[in-house]
Amino acid sequence: MVDNCVRLTFLSVPDNVGIARVVVAAVAGQAGFSLSELEEIKVAVSEAVSNAIIHGYRYRRDGWVDVEAWLEDNRLSVVVRDEGVGIEDIEQARQPSYSTDPERMGLGFVFMETFMDSLQVTSQVGLGTRVEMSKAISMAGELSADAR
Amino acid sequence: MWMMLFLGQEFSTPPRIPILPVSTRIDRDALSLSEGGPAWFRVGAVEPAMMTILHTVQPSRVIVAISGDLDMTVANSLREALDRLIDRYPVRDLVLDLSDVGFIDSSGLGVLLGRYRRLKPRDRTLLLVGVKPPVKAVLAVAGLGQIIPISDAPERLRDGHA
Numbered sequence: 001m002v003d004n005c006v007r008l009t010f011l012s013v014p015d016n017v018g019i020a021r022v023v024v025a026a027v028a029g030q031a032g033f034s035l036s037e038l039e040e041i042k043v044a045v046s047e048a049v050s051n052a053i054i055h056g057y058r059y060r061r062d063g064w065v066d067v068e069a070w071l072e073d074n075r076l077s078v079v080v081r082d083e084g085v086g087i088e089d090i091e092q093a094r095q096p097s098y099s100t101d102p103e104r105m106g107l108g109f110v111f112m113e114t115f116m117d118s119l120q121v122t123s124q125v126g127l128g129t130r131v132e133m134s135k136a137i138s139m140a141g142e143l144s145a146d147a148r
Numbered sequence: 149m150w151m152m153l154f155l156g157q158e159f160s161t162p163p164r165i166p167i168l169p170v171s172t173r174i175d176r177d178a179l180s181l182s183e184g185g186p187a188w189f190r191v192g193a194v195e196p197a198m199m200t201i202l203h204t205v206q207p208s209r210v211i212v213a214i215s216g217d218l219d220m221t222v223a224n225s226l227r228e229a230l231d232r233l234i235d236r237y238p239v240r241d242l243v244l245d246l247s248d249v250g251f252i253d254s255s256g257l258g259v260l261l262g263r264y265r266r267l268k269p270r271d272r273t274l275l276l277v278g279v280k281p282p283v284k285a286v287l288a289v290a291g292l293g294q295i296i297p298i299s300d301a302p303e304r305l306r307d308g309h310a
Contacts, residue, residue: 014221021251039251039282046253050220107254107290114289 004030005070012053012063012082020080021045024069028076032137040115041076041135047108048080048131056084056129074137078116083128090121198222201229209241209275215248218256227259234266242267247278247302252286264296278302 006027010016021042028041049065057063066081087093094109113119116133123129199216210233216222234242242263246252264274277299279287284300287293 017219017221018217036281036285039285042251043253043286046219046251050253050255054220107257111254111286111289 003070003072005068008067008069010065010067011061012057012059012065012084013061014053016065017046017049017053020049020065020067024067024076024078027069027071028135031071031074031076032139033076033135034138037135037138041078044112044115044133044135045078045080047111048078048133051108051131052080052082052084052129055087056082058085060084075134076137077132077134079130079132081128081130086125086127087121087123087129088125090123094121199226201226203233205237205240209243210237211243211245213245213248217251218249218259219251219253220255223255223259226256227262230259230263231266234263234272238270239272241273241275243275243277245278245302246276246280246283249283250280252283254290257286257290257292260296261290261292273297275299 004027006023008020008023010019024045025038025042028038033041045067049067052063052065053059056065063082063084066079068079068081070077094113095106096110097106109119109121112131112133116135118135119131119133121129121131199214199218199222201215202213204211204213212230212233214226218226230242230244244260249256260274260276267274275297276287279298279300284293284298287296287298292298
């Protein structure tokens with residue numbers, strides 16, 4: 001497989017959520033991820049970037065969001081970083097029931113955890129939040145998991 | 149150009165309906181006109197905030213066909229549009245046809261769950277039909293399948309039993 005790295009920097013504008021998830025899925029598509037795994041990656045990226053815009057920047061449209069996606073050793077890693085308000089209590093924020101918006105269900109982190117293999121969240125109040133997640137390719141080589 | 153071709157292959161989605169505000173009611177003639185539209189309509193995944201909804205009113209229910217990605221870009225407009233229909237037809241059940249929805253995340257899911265919560269106290273039901281595998285996977289993780297009836301079949305196949 002080809003090692004690769006793509007970096008994206010964009011404003012905290014909701015329309016960019018779709019761009020981010022499609023670009024990361026396109027990077028993942030260079031490796032042997034199955035179609036359903038690519039869909040899972042899209043959901044995880046969408047959650048991380050939505051969190052940056054909604055919670056990090058509180059819908060301000062002038063903040064920067066950085067997304068870095070790389071392929072290395074049969075694994076996709078994604079980092080989503082914002083310079084927003086930060087998270088005071090990360091453990092609490094990661095609980096399924098926790099949400100500042102009743103209709104978002106607080107499932108963002110649950111989806112990232114479920115659809116990726118690993119998730120690390122670091123944050124400093126007032127400085128921003130960094131989410132790193134990764135997912136291993138279940139079957140490397142010519143055949144994707146779909147073909148098994 | 150390469151990107152368009154690449155995306156077209158990687159994320160092959162059915163032809164999209166042209167961009168219209170979410171609350172717009174589109175007639176079926178307008179929909180059929182779009183099917184031979186320019187190729188860039190089909191690169192749906194990178195188009196900004198694109199969603200259309202089309203509703204049909206039946207004696208006991210309102211069927212809403214939704215087209216587009218259900219994420220934070222469309223959550224507010226979708227919520228408002230569905231609430232308007234829920235209020236306008238106060239005794240009918242709500243059927244959401246998701247045959248043309250290829251992506252949903254927790255923002256979209258929140259809209260569905262929120263509508264369920266509005267309907268339930270009034271003994272009205274929410275039914276999801278035409279649910280595609282990627283969408284179903286997200287609904288399953290959230291445990292939504294246990295509280296909201298979900299069907300793979302698009303609504304038009306069910307008309308005979310309506």
